Amino acid sequence: MAAPDLDAARAGAPVTDPDDRPARILVVDDEPSVAEIFQEFLTDQGHEITVAASGEEAQRLIPALRPDIVLTDINLPGISGLEVMRFAKRSDPETAVIVVTGHASAATAIDALRQGAYDYITKPFDLDEIHQIVERGLANRRLKAINRRLVEELRQKNEILQYHEQQLRERVANATAQLRRLYDVGMEVSANLELAPRLGMICEKSAELCGASAAIVFLMQPEQDDCYAAAVHGVELPALDEGQVHWLRRDSVITAAVTERRTVLRNVPDAAEPESMPGFHGLSWRALLAAPMVADGQVIGVIAVFDSARSFTDDDESFLELFASQTAIAVRNSQLFEHTKSLDRLKSEFVAVVSHEIRTPLTSIKGAVELLSDGRYFDNTGQQGKLLAIANANTERLLVLINDILDFSKLESSSLSLNLERQPLEPVIEQVANGMRTLIEEHRVQLEFQYGERIPDVAMDAGRITQVLTNLLSNAIKFSPAGGSIQIQTELVAGEIQVSIRDHGEGIAPHNLAKLFRKFSQIDSTSTRRAGGAGLGLVICKGIVEQHGGRIWVESVPGEGSAFFFTLPVAELPAVNLVGRS
Numbered sequence: 001m002a003a004p005d006l007d008a009a010r011a012g013a014p015v016t017d018p019d020d021r022p023a024r025i026l027v028v029d030d031e032p033s034v035a036e037i038f039q040e041f042l043t044d045q046g047h048e049i050t051v052a053a054s055g056e057e058a059q060r061l062i063p064a065l066r067p068d069i070v071l072t073d074i075n076l077p078g079i080s081g082l083e084v085m086r087f088a089k090r091s092d093p094e095t096a097v098i099v100v101t102g103h104a105s106a107a108t109a110i111d112a113l114r115q116g117a118y119d120y121i122t123k124p125f126d127l128d129e130i131h132q133i134v135e136r137g138l139a140n141r142r143l144k145a146i147n148r149r150l151v152e153e154l155r156q157k158n159e160i161l162q163y164h165e166q167q168l169r170e171r172v173a174n175a176t177a178q179l180r181r182l183y184d185v186g187m188e189v190s191a192n193l194e195l196a197p198r199l200g201m202i203c204e205k206s207a208e209l210c211g212a213s214a215a216i217v218f219l220m221q222p223e224q225d226d227c228y229a230a231a232v233h234g235v236e237l238p239a240l241d242e243g244q245v246h247w248l249r250r251d252s253v254i255t256a257a258v259t260e261r262r263t264v265l266r267n268v269p270d271a272a273e274p275e276s277m278p279g280f281h282g283l284s285w286r287a288l289l290a291a292p293m294v295a296d297g298q299v300i301g302v303i304a305v306f307d308s309a310r311s312f313t314d315d316d317e318s319f320l321e322l323f324a325s326q327t328a329i330a331v332r333n334s335q336l337f338e339h340t341k342s343l344d345r346l347k348s349e350f351v352a353v354v355s356h357e358i359r360t361p362l363t364s365i366k367g368a369v370e371l372l373s374d375g376r377y378f379d380n381t382g383q384q385g386k387l388l389a390i391a392n393a394n395t396e397r398l399l400v401l402i403n404d405i406l407d408f409s410k411l412e413s414s415s416l417s418l419n420l421e422r423q424p425l426e427p428v429i430e431q432v433a434n435g436m437r438t439l440i441e442e443h444r445v446q447l448e449f450q451y452g453e454r455i456p457d458v459a460m461d462a463g464r465i466t467q468v469l470t471n472l473l474s475n476a477i478k479f480s481p482a483g484g485s486i487q488i489q490t491e492l493v494a495g496e497i498q499v500s501i502r503d504h505g506e507g508i509a510p511h512n513l514a515k516l517f518r519k520f521s522q523i524d525s526t527s528t529r530r531a532g533g534a535g536l537g538l539v540i541c542k543g544i545v546e547q548h549g550g551r552i553w554v555e556s557v558p559g560e561g562s563a564f565f566f567t568l569p570v571a572e573l574p575a576v577n578l579v580g581r582s
């Protein structure tokens with residue numbers, strides 16, 4: 001839609017008399033005495049009077065005179081008054097035509113009214129009546145002119161409203177499309193929390209959104225208060241030695257986006273040569289757009305897009321600013337994630353080293369305590385034997401705890417080794433149950449085995465699955481009431497072997513179920529809890545099962561007991577040694 005003449009519409013002439021000039025009246029009458037009366041009387045009223053003695057003369061005068069009122073006799077020689085009226089109406093439909101007739105031709109006057117005459121006067125006439133009719137005719141014409149002007153103003157203002165409405169619709173549609181694109185791109189960017197892939201996606205999408213041929217994402221290096229090229233798209237950077245980066249030079253126009261925290265828009269005139277990027281040989285551009293990425297009130301980087309063929313617009317600038325604001329949060333989250341991973345890795349390495357160093361002297365202490373407890377070499381009193389037994393049990397607990405910590409550290413670093421072999425599962429379950437016979441008898445519980453028919457072999461590391469079964473079964477024994485029973489069941493479900501260990505103890509409250517597979521988490525964390533441990537057993541079980549390609553979960557009803565389930569894939573391949581499978 002073309003823009004309407006806003007100035008003319010805003011000016012809008014006042015809604016009053018179209019002008020202040022005297023009214024123009026054309027008197028058409030072949031009787032000089034009558035015409036003279038009209039002329040003298042109406043002139044005294046302040047009007048401009050023109051007289052025509054015939055219809056032919058009137059038709060010659062009307063186009064140039066453009067009268068407001070035509071006062072014409074109906075019975076004219078030659079061209080009649082009705083023909084004069086029709087001619088005047090064709091020239092200006094708003095001209096008020098007053099016909100003059102005698103009593104004998106009143107019917108003709110009425111017919112003239114039907115054809116468009118404003119009013120009629122009969123001879124002999126009253127001058128006051130003429131004055132009133134003429135004034136009404138002029139007022140009627142003025143009202144029509146005012147109405148016409150009002151209609152014209154309304155039309156112009158409607159055009160303005162339609163124009164603004166169309167502009168608003170286009171802006172809303174454009175903003176909606178931009179927000180939809182930003183949302184879609186934001187979903188793609190958020191798909192990967194790793195910093196490097198996320199930066200690569202941001203770089204690629206920023207060029208795509210702005211229609212640019214190249215893009216670079218610079219990140220702030222806090223230690224040096226400088227920016228380096230963290231990701232590029234559409235441009236190749238020169239190779240550097242390991243540990244070196246491409247810094248954003250301080251004389252670059254992009255630096256203003258960092259120091260002044262503002263968007264930089266630069267277009268090279270067509271007549272000028274393309275510009276180059278300092279420090280980035282081979283990158284020349286005619287259009288540059290750089291927007292700062294601000295998070296927590298600080299500039300954490302800059303998105304810069306380049307093009308060698310076209311210029312960037314204000315819309316491109318606004319769009320990149322929105323995208324930079326959106327991605328700044330994603331980049332900061334990735335940086336925090338990377339930092340957390342680094343700290344977690346250092347923590348795991350520290351725990352593994354410390355645990356390994358503690359295990360060596362603890363093994364020596366355990367061996368010494370066992371030797372002192374051996375009656376073949378040392379003659380201990382009853383009290384000494386009890387103390388040595390307590391020391392031996394606690395060193396055993398410490399070794400189990402340290403082994404759990406080491407296994408957990410290996411799981412976190414994906415370095416837990418698995419030796420997968422194709423073998424049946426039931427013998428492993430029987431071996432675990434036999435190895436825990438003393439604990440079973442001590443708690444006076446009954447084991448019930450329910451093996452499904454035609455259970456195929458599984459691909460597993462028997463030692464690691466033994467570790468899982470031992471942990472789950474020992475927990476079921478500890479939390480079962482004396483004289484209770486525990487069901488161990490295997491069955492083929494949806495192409496996997498499902499193992500369940502069900503007890504009939506106190507059960508677990510629903511709000512505590514989520515804590516079970518959380519590291520260093522204990523449901524009962526009081527000093528008087530029934531079962532000890534560091535809260536890593538189930539976490540390690542989960543890691544081992546998942547590295548086998550299975551899954552583990554729990555179902556529990558308070559007061560009725562708990563059931564732990566885990567699955568293992570059916571063996572399809574020969575034995576394979578896997579280290580750090582995830």
